Amino acid sequence: MxxxxxxxxxxxxxxxxxxxxxxxxxxxxxxxxxxxxxxxxxxxxxxxxxxxxxxxxxxxxxxxxxxxxxxxxxxxxxxxxxxxxxxxxxxxxxxxxxxxxxxxxxxxxxxxxxxxxxxxxxxxxxxxxxxxxxxxxxxxxxxxxxxxxxxxxxxxxxxxxxxxxxxxxxxxxxxxxxxxxxxxxxxxxxxxxxxxxxxxxxxxxxxxxxxxxxxxxxxxxxxxxxxxxxxxxxxxxxxxxxxxxxxxxxxxxxxxxxxxxxxxxxxxxxxxxxxxxxxxxxxxxxxxxxxxxxxxxxxxxxxxxxxxxxxxxxxxxxxxxxxxxxxxxxxxxxxxxxxxxxxxxxxxxxxxxxxxxxxxxxxxxxxxxxxxxxxxxxxxxxxxxxxxxxxxxxxxxxxxxxxxxxALEALKANTVPTLSGAKPPLALETYAGDYVDPWYGPISLRVEGGRLLIDFKQSPGMVGELEYYQFNTFKAVWRDKQIEPAYLTFSLSPEGKVDRIRLKAVSPLADFSYDYQDLDFTPVTPAG
The missing domain is CATH 3.40.710.10 (DD-peptidase/beta-lactamase superfamily)
Structure with missing residues (x-):
């Protein structure tokens, strides 16, 4: 060939x-x-x-x-x-x-x-x-x-x-x-x-x-x-x-x-x-x-x-x-x-x-x-x-x-040193109660053993303690460490009662799916 x-x-x-x-x-x-x-x-x-x-x-x-x-x-x-x-x-x-x-x-x-x-x-x-x-x-x-x-x-x-x-x-x-x-x-x-x-x-x-x-x-x-x-x-x-x-x-x-x-x-x-x-x-x-x-x-x-x-x-x-x-x-x-x-x-x-x-x-x-x-x-x-x-x-x-x-520098700059013995301006019982956001649904805050606890009721396991941060702001520290911590800020009515809770992720690098900033909780109005 x-x-x-x-x-x-x-x-x-x-x-x-x-x-x-x-x-x-x-x-x-x-x-x-x-x-x-x-x-x-x-x-x-x-x-x-x-x-x-x-x-x-x-x-x-x-x-x-x-x-x-x-x-x-x-x-x-x-x-x-x-x-x-x-x-x-x-x-x-x-x-x-x-x-x-x-x-x-x-x-x-x-x-x-x-x-x-x-x-x-x-x-x-x-x-x-x-x-x-x-x-x-x-x-x-x-x-x-x-x-x-x-x-x-x-x-x-x-x-x-x-x-x-x-x-x-x-x-x-x-x-x-x-x-x-x-x-x-x-x-x-x-x-x-x-x-x-x-x-x-x-x-x-x-x-x-x-x-x-x-x-x-x-x-x-x-x-x-x-x-x-x-x-x-x-x-x-x-x-x-x-x-x-x-x-x-x-x-x-x-x-x-x-x-x-x-x-x-x-x-x-x-x-x-x-x-x-x-x-x-x-x-x-x-x-x-x-x-x-x-x-x-x-x-x-x-x-x-x-x-x-x-x-x-x-x-x-x-x-x-x-x-x-x-x-x-x-x-x-x-x-x-x-x-x-x-x-x-x-x-x-x-x-x-x-x-x-x-x-x-x-x-x-x-x-x-x-x-x-x-x-x-x-x-x-x-x-x-x-x-x-x-x-x-x-x-x-x-x-x-x-x-x-x-992010660590930003976190450090935003961290307010909590003075020893510092307390929130209101009794913990004032912050406690049932709240609801129109799209997320209900959360519950309760006082237990001298601590303020939070429960995102429709997210199983999303339960934690609210640590006092400053003014009327607390930090949610979740029992499940996989969940991003959040700041909760309570706003008050002229009568001194909570009328709104807004949230924000603590970490500047928190995943966007933790869209805390979109939540707007208000107190649940008792039936009747």
Whole structure:
């Protein structure tokens, strides 16, 4: 056989075999192990797909500190807000079947739905539920499920009518979770199945994601699950000793459509392949959703503001930043990427797609240390887009220290030394009583053993002691150290009785889901 003919045959075979696969970054295992050691993170899992195949799926570290079980590719992790894209996929299946349309009015599909403004109630579409332009403030209403809740999803959705908007409808971007609860309730109204059941039967199972779960009961039945970890004994959350947290003390299931899935690295690989294939299943014999639905998912809807970054992180700044349907769309060094991050109590996750390279990857972590996750994400982006390696975790870690030091200084500046023996201006019994906020609901304050105690009655375990701070302000120190401390300020009527309680998070770095500032408690008027 002549050399030209042999070369032509070789090229033909390669063409039939499909695009060549690039190896994962050299030394990836050692790099991940080094990050776990440097940052004191218990473990994580990484999956990478390219050209329709999983090229790397592996776990690192341990599922739970103090126990020997290792993380592997089948260990499931709560993936928080990365699950929003799955709720969108569930809606997409209904769009494909002609049962709903993206621009249907919510009130036509979910009778009884109501926002604070009647005009917004009439005009809000299914698309509006998904793209963070409702006019609600950042994280508004999240205390309906943070840190936990005994409310049903239907009742949580009903209470949205009491949350006042921060801006006008469709005028800007503010991230929320509560409207994804509405999307989940809408799925139930249209199909007769709960969000949990519909997502399991119409998204996870058809996608072949058989280890993944949509409810806590299934998650806790899986012995190969990661455990949450956090740092709670420092001056602010995120500083101190890494410890295992109570895994049953997570976010309320009423908010599961906003991020209630638990997924393994192997299953996430299938999700990445389906997304990159625009809805086509990996085996090539069917679809999860249509190409039209895929196009809708990735089409930018709401512009996000781009905040300036320090010089050390300038290269990571986007030229454009937007939110689509359950995904963020931005650029990395001029290349479009589709991605989303997620943070839950004790967990973190990122899911990233690079469409032009037909590459996707996900990083799942069983701790709240965001630096190694985002740092590794940036390194993988650089690798697959052909840029020189940069030590992003070190850069991000240095900037994080600056942020923490600034927060500690602010906390110190706002701390008023309480004089020995200082007492509140009124007897503790004056502050005690039952109070209610229009959207959150009831709290109870009582005096017990000479201490003023507080109970957020619809958030199980959100009980603590009010320590006197200054004037008519107290600091809530929760028995559950996972919960962010808060200041409570009592205002008085001319008669010297409490007529209002306002709250504020103590930590300058408190997660926005602790939206204490949106609460406005007033005394419960006795019946009769």
């Amino acid at each position: 002549s050399r030209p003919l042999a070369l032509m045959l070789t090229l033909a075979v390669l063409a039939l075999a499909g695009p060549a696969l690039a190896a994962p970054p050299p030394g990836l295992d050692a790099r991940v192990d080094g990050l776990l050691s440097t940052f004191g993170t218990p473990g994580l899992a990484v999956v990478i797909v390219e050209n329709g195949r999983i090229t790397h799926a592996k776990g690192y570290g341990v599922r739970r500190l103090g126990f020997p079980e290792r993380i592997d590719k089948d260990t499931i992790f709560p993936t928080a807000s990365t699950g929003k894209a799955f709720t969108v996929a569930a809606l997409a299946t209904l769009v494909d079947e002609g049962k709903i349309a993206w621009d249907d009015k919510v009130i036509d599909r979910l009778p009884g739905f109501q926002m604070y403004d009647p005009w917004v109630t009439r005009e809000m579409t299914i698309r509006d539920l998904l793209v963070h332009r409702s006019g609600l403030g950042l994280g508004a209403g999240d205390l309906l499920f943070v840190p936990s809740s005994n409310l049903s999803r239907a009742e949580s959705v009903r209470r949205l009518r009491y949350i006042k908007p921060a801006t006008s409808f469709r005028s800007g971007y503010a991230y929320d979770n509560v409207l994804y609860m509405v999307a989940g309730q809408l799925i139930e109204a249209v199909t007769g199945q709960t969000w949990e059941t519909y997502v399991r039967e119409h998204v996870l199972k058809p996608a072949g994601m058989l280890d993944s779960t949509s409810d806590d009961a299934d998650r806790f039945r899986n012995p190969n699950r990661a455990w949450p970890h956090g740092r709670l004994d420092g001056p602010i959350r995120g500083l101190g000793t890494q410890v295992a947290l109570d895994e049953r003390n997570g976010l309320g299931s009423n908010a599961a459509p906003a991020g209630g899935l638990a997924i393994s690295a192997a299953d996430m690989g299938r999700w990445l392949m389906i997304q990159l294939a625009h809805g086509k299943l990996p085996e090539g014999d069917g679809r999860l959703f249509s190409e039209d639905a895929s196009r809708e998912m990735w089409t930018p809807q709401t512009l996000q503001p781009i905040n300036p970054r320090p010089a050390s992180l300038a290269e990571s700044g986007p030229q454009f930043l937007s939110y689509a349907l359950g995904w963020e769309v931005r650029d990395w060094r001029g290349h479009k990427i589709i991605w989303h991050a997620g943070a839950d109590i004790g967990f973190g996750a990122v899911v990233v797609l690079i469409p032009e390279k037909n590459v996707g990857f996900s990083i799942l972590m069983n701790a709240e240390d965001g630096v190694p996750t985002i740092g590794l994400m940036y390194e993988l982006l650089d690798y697959y887009l052909g840029y020189p390696k940069a030590d992003w975790p070190s850069r991000l870690g240095a900037y994080k220290k600056i942020q923490i030091n600034a």
